[in-house]
Amino acid sequence: MLHIAICDDQADQIQKIRTAAETYFLTRNERVEYQTFSNAFAFTDVIDRGSIFDIVLLDVCMPGMLGTEVAQHLRDAHSRAEIIFLTTSEEFAVDAFAVKATDYLLKPFTQLQFNKSMERALGFIRQRNSAKVIFRLVGGGVRVEEIAQILFLESHGHVMEVYLAAIHMIKTDYVEIQGHQIPLGKRKYRDFQEQYFQFMFAPK
Incomplete structure (x- = not known):
């Protein structure tokens, strides 16, 4: 608002x-x-x-x-x-x-x-x-995140875990939310994706 x-x-x-x-x-x-x-x-x-x-x-x-x-x-x-x-x-x-x-x-x-x-x-x-920050991933590669979407950071030695404030990724078999992978039931991917987009883009 x-x-x-x-x-x-x-x-x-x-x-x-x-x-x-x-x-x-x-x-x-x-x-x-x-x-x-x-x-x-x-x-x-x-x-x-x-x-x-x-x-x-x-x-x-x-x-x-x-x-x-x-x-x-x-x-x-x-x-x-x-x-x-x-x-x-x-x-x-x-x-x-x-x-x-x-x-x-x-x-x-x-x-x-x-x-x-x-x-x-x-x-x-x-x-x-929409200010962004770039993280270097363990195992190679980088990941770009919006600062406004970062919930908190947690450091483990030289490794930093980033927890996000919202769903970040939807895969065919899991949803990534706040840094965690939540399994998604078989054949539920399309239904979940459609409902998520309806929620995100519905008039506020």
Whole structure:
């Protein structure tokens, strides 16, 4: 699930931004949870309490605290959120770059402009989540695994066992899950494979 925060001091702008986000995700197979904030301090408070967001849609010119200051607060809290600024002013673009913002949109923005920013943000998220590591196999060869799928590592002398968080391999006579081989009954391979793919690719 994607967690998206919208922070803007104007209620009508919050609604416009949320509508743009909902329109973007309308035809995409993503579960999305939104949290909206009309006050910059309310947003930084939830960050300080440990809330984590994947994407932050952030106004710049807000009473009491600029959006760029909010973004710096996020970075100081080690947030890896993709930050998209949405503002009426061009003057903070350099500051936005300094906090590693994903994009900087001027209001009023079009749906197409918004979509491009979201694509950029999701691209970075997918890239980050699909980071890979290469292991050298006992007996020769290598194996590439996504870091996000590694449950834990266990070392036995010079040999390291890697336990995965999900099914990794389906063979005709066994399923490999969390590093273990589970026997698969004869003539069950096709049924199991079909049901597994239905589960994996069903709408979330």
